Amino acid sequence: MTSPPQRSMLWLMRYILPVKWRMAGLLALLLLTTAMQLANPQMVQHFIDTAAGGGPVSRLLGLASAYLAIAVCTQLTSVAVSYLGNDVAWRATNQLRADLLRHCLGLDMRFHNLRTPGEMMERIDGDVTHMSNFFAMFIVQMFGSAVLLAGILGLMFAQNVPIAAIMTAFTLLSLAAMVRIRDVGVAASQAERQANAALFGLIEERIAGIEDVQTSGAVPHVMNRFHRAMRHVFQTGRRAWMMRVIPWNVTVVLYAMAVTGVLMMGIHLYLTRGATLGTLYLFYQYTQMLNDPIEQLGNQLQDYQRAKSGMRRSLELLSMRSEIEEGQRTDLPEGPLGxxxxxxxxxxxxxxxxxxxxxxxxxxxxxxxxxxxxxxxxxxxxxxxxxxxxxxxxxxxxxxxxxxxxxxxxxxxxxxxxxxxxxxxxxxxxxxxxxxxxxxxxxxxxxxxxxxxxxxxxxxxxxxxxxxxxxxxxxxxxxxxxxxxxxxxxxxxxxxxxxxxxxxxxxxxxxxxxxxxxxxxxxxxxxxxxxxxxxxxxxxxxxxxxxxxxxxxxxxxxxxxxxxxxxxxxxxxxxxxxxxx
Structure with missing residues (x-):
C-alpha cells in the first residue's frame, strides 16, 4: 500500500510525463547556463591577473570579448528557459484544471449545494495556479542548482582547500536546515488558500444576487462581510508568508557567516602573497554565486510549500466521490417511455x-x-x-x-x-x-x-x-x-x-x-x-x-x-x- 507522499508523486507523474521532452530540453538549457555561469568568473580572474601583470592588450581584448559573448549567451538561454518553463507549466496545469473541472461536473448535487461557485473557481484555478511553478521549474531547477553548487565547490577545491571547506560547510548546513523545515509553511499556506476561496465565494454570491442586495439596502452588510473576509485573508496570508520565509532567513544568516570567513581568509592570502588579486576576486565571486542556487532552493521551497497545499486541496477534491453510482444498462424501449x-x-x-x-x-x-x-x-x-x-x-x-x-x-x-x-x-x-x-x-x-x-x-x-x-x-x-x-x-x-x-x-x-x-x-x-x-x-x-x-x-x-x-x-x-x- 502506497504512502500519501508516494501517492502524491504518482499523481504528479500523470501530468509531468506528457511534457517530459520539454522538461528534458529545459534541463539541457539550464546545464548550459550553469556552465557559462561557472566560466565567466574564470574569464574575469584571468583578465585581472593579466592586466595587473602588464599583459598584452590583445589578450585583454580577447578575454573581454569572450566574457561579453558568454554574458549574451547566458541572457539568451535565460530567456529560453523562462519561455520553455512557462510552456511546461501551462501544459501540465491546464490538464490538471480540465481533470478537476471534469471531476466536479460529475459530482452529485449534494456536493455542489454545499459550495459556492466562487469557492469552486478558486479550487479549480487558484490552487492549480500556485502549482504552476512547481510543474515548470521545481524539479529542473533543483537539479540545476545542485549541478551549479557542485561545480562551484569543485572549482574552489582546485583553487584553495580551506576556503572550499568553509563554503562546503555553509552549503551543507543551509541544505540541512531547509530540508529539516521544508514543510513548516504547508499548513499555513493551505489555510491561506481556503481563506481566498471563502472570499471569492462571498464575492460571487453577492454579485449573483446584486438586485436583492441593492433593493434591500444590504450594501453596508455586504461590505462588512467583505472587510471581515479580507481581514482573514490578510491574517492567514501574512502568517503563511512568515512561515514560508523561515528557510530563507536561516540561509541568510549562514551566508553572512560564510562570506565573512571567506573574505577574511582571502584577504589574508592576498596580503601574504598566497593568492593573486584575480584569485581573490574569484573567491569573492564564487562565494556570491554560491548563495544564488541556495537562495533559489529556498525560493523553490516556498513555491513547494504553496504547491503542496494546492496539491493537498486538489487531491482532496479528486478523492471525493459522487453518491450517484452509475449503472451499466443502455437498453430502453423505443418511443415514449412509461x-x-x-x-x-x-x-x-x-x-x-x-x-x-x-x-x-x-x-x-x-x-x-x-x-x-x-x-x-x-x-x-x-x-x-x-x-x-x-x-x-x-x-x-x-x-x-x-x-x-x-x-x-x-x-x-x-x-x-x-x-x-x-x-x-x-x-x-x-x-x-x-x-x-x-x-x-x-x-x-x-x-x-x-x-x-x-x-x-x-x-x-x-x-x-x-x-x-x-x-x-x-x-x-x-x-x-x-x-x-x-x-x-x-x-x-x-x-x-x-x-x-x-x-x-x-x-x-x-x-x-x-x-x-x-x-x-x-x-x-x-x-x-x-x-x-x-x-x-x-x-x-x-x-x-x-x-x-x-x-x-x-x-x-x-x-x-x-x-x-x-x-x-x-x-x-x-x-x-x-x-x-
Whole structure:
C-alpha cells in the first residue's frame, strides 16, 4: 500500500510525463547556463591577473570579448528557459484544471449545494495556479542548482582547500536546515488558500444576487462581510508568508557567516602573497554565486510549500466521490417511455424528509400534471427522475427499468428537461439550440424553429442562427429564452420531457405561445408538467396533487376536475376566483 507522499508523486507523474521532452530540453538549457555561469568568473580572474601583470592588450581584448559573448549567451538561454518553463507549466496545469473541472461536473448535487461557485473557481484555478511553478521549474531547477553548487565547490577545491571547506560547510548546513523545515509553511499556506476561496465565494454570491442586495439596502452588510473576509485573508496570508520565509532567513544568516570567513581568509592570502588579486576576486565571486542556487532552493521551497497545499486541496477534491453510482444498462424501449414511482421516500438532509411514499404510474405517451404549494416536493420529483440525487428508499422505473441500473448518458439522452431558469451559453443561437453539436442539420433546426414558434425571434436577429447571444440570455426576453430551451429539448428527440414551471414568469399572451410549443413538443413523448398555473395543465391526462411531500391524490384529470370533493377541483375553483378577482 502506497504512502500519501508516494501517492502524491504518482499523481504528479500523470501530468509531468506528457511534457517530459520539454522538461528534458529545459534541463539541457539550464546545464548550459550553469556552465557559462561557472566560466565567466574564470574569464574575469584571468583578465585581472593579466592586466595587473602588464599583459598584452590583445589578450585583454580577447578575454573581454569572450566574457561579453558568454554574458549574451547566458541572457539568451535565460530567456529560453523562462519561455520553455512557462510552456511546461501551462501544459501540465491546464490538464490538471480540465481533470478537476471534469471531476466536479460529475459530482452529485449534494456536493455542489454545499459550495459556492466562487469557492469552486478558486479550487479549480487558484490552487492549480500556485502549482504552476512547481510543474515548470521545481524539479529542473533543483537539479540545476545542485549541478551549479557542485561545480562551484569543485572549482574552489582546485583553487584553495580551506576556503572550499568553509563554503562546503555553509552549503551543507543551509541544505540541512531547509530540508529539516521544508514543510513548516504547508499548513499555513493551505489555510491561506481556503481563506481566498471563502472570499471569492462571498464575492460571487453577492454579485449573483446584486438586485436583492441593492433593493434591500444590504450594501453596508455586504461590505462588512467583505472587510471581515479580507481581514482573514490578510491574517492567514501574512502568517503563511512568515512561515514560508523561515528557510530563507536561516540561509541568510549562514551566508553572512560564510562570506565573512571567506573574505577574511582571502584577504589574508592576498596580503601574504598566497593568492593573486584575480584569485581573490574569484573567491569573492564564487562565494556570491554560491548563495544564488541556495537562495533559489529556498525560493523553490516556498513555491513547494504553496504547491503542496494546492496539491493537498486538489487531491482532496479528486478523492471525493459522487453518491450517484452509475449503472451499466443502455437498453430502453423505443418511443415514449412509461414512468413508475414505487413507494419513493426522499430527503435532502438526514431526518428531514421531503417526499413520503410517492407511488404512481404513467403509461408511455401520457401527460402528467403535478400541482401543489411551494415546498410540497414537486421539483424534487423531476430531480430524482434525472438522478441528481439518490432515493432514501423505493424505486423509480423508466420504461420498466430501474433508473439506478442505467448509464447516466443513456438516461440523459432519453429524458429532456426545461425549467423556469433557462441556461443560455455565450455562443450563437445555433450553438444554444444544438448545445454546440455541429452535426445537427440546419434544415432540421429551422423545421423545429417554425414548429415551436421561434421564427419571429429568428427573423429579428441580424445574423439569424449565427447571431451571438450574450451569456445568461440577457439579449432575449423570458418567453424567447423558454422557446429556445424547448427547441433545444425537441432537437434531442427525447422519450420523456419534464417541464418544471416553464411559464411561471410569463404574461398570458407569451404563455399561450409557449403552450402551443409545449403541445408540439409532447406529441410524440411522455410528458410531466409541473405548474402553479392550472391553465398550463389543460391538456394533461393525469393529475398528481402533492402536499407537504405526500400524495394527496392521483388520477385522471377529467375525473378529478368533475369531482367537487377532490383537491384538484378545489384548486380549479380557487384559480377561477383569482382570475375573476
Amino acid at each position: 414512468v413508475a414511482f414505487e413507494h419513493v421516500h426522499f430527503s435532502y438532509q438526514p431526518g428531514e424528509p421531503v417526499l413520503h411514499d410517492i407511488h404512481f404510474e404513467l403509461r408511455p405517451g401520457e401527460r402528467l400534471g403535478i400541482v401543489g404549494r411551494t415546498g410540497s416536493g414537486k421539483s424534487s420529483i423531476s430531480r430524482l427522475l434525472l438522478r441528481l440525487y439518490n432515493l432514501d428508499s423505493g424505486v423509480i422505473r423508466l420504461g420498466g427499468v430501474d433508473i439506478r441500473e442505467l448509464r447516466l448518458d443513456t438516461l440523459y439522452e432519453r429524458v429532456g428537461m426545461v425549467t423556469q431558469d433557462v441556461q443560455l451559453f455565450d455562443g450563437t443561437l445555433r450553438d444554444n439550440l444544438t448545445l454546440f453539436n455541429p452535426g445537427v442539420p440546419e434544415a432540421e433546426i429551422l423545421a423545429v424553429v417554425d414548429r415551436l414558434g421561434l421564427r419571429p425571434l429568428l427573423d429579428r436577429l441580424p445574423e439569424g442562427l449565427d447571431t451571438r447571444l450574450a451569456a445568461g440570455g440577457s439579449s432575449l426576453s423570458a418567453g424567447e429564452a423558454q422557446l429556445v430551451a424547448l427547441t433545444r429539448v425537441f432537437l434531442t428527440k427525447p422519450s420523456l420531457v419534464i417541464l418544471d414551471e416553464p411559464s411561471s414568469r410569463l404574461d398570458p399572451a407569451t404563455e399561450a405561445t409557449l403552450q402551443t410549443a409545449i403541445d408540439h413538443l409532447l406529441e410524440h413523448c411522455t410528458g410531466i408538467v409541473i405548474a402553479h398555473r392550472l391553465s398550463t395543465l389543460a391538456k394533461v391526462d393525469k393529475i398528481l396533487v402533492l402536499g407537504q411531500g405526500r400524495m394527496l391524490e392521483f388520477g385522471d384529470r377529467a375525473a378529478l376536475a368533475d369531482d367537487p370533493a377532490s383537491h384538484f377541483a378545489a384548486l380549479l375553483r380557487k384559480d377561477r376566483l383569482e382570475v375573476w378577482a
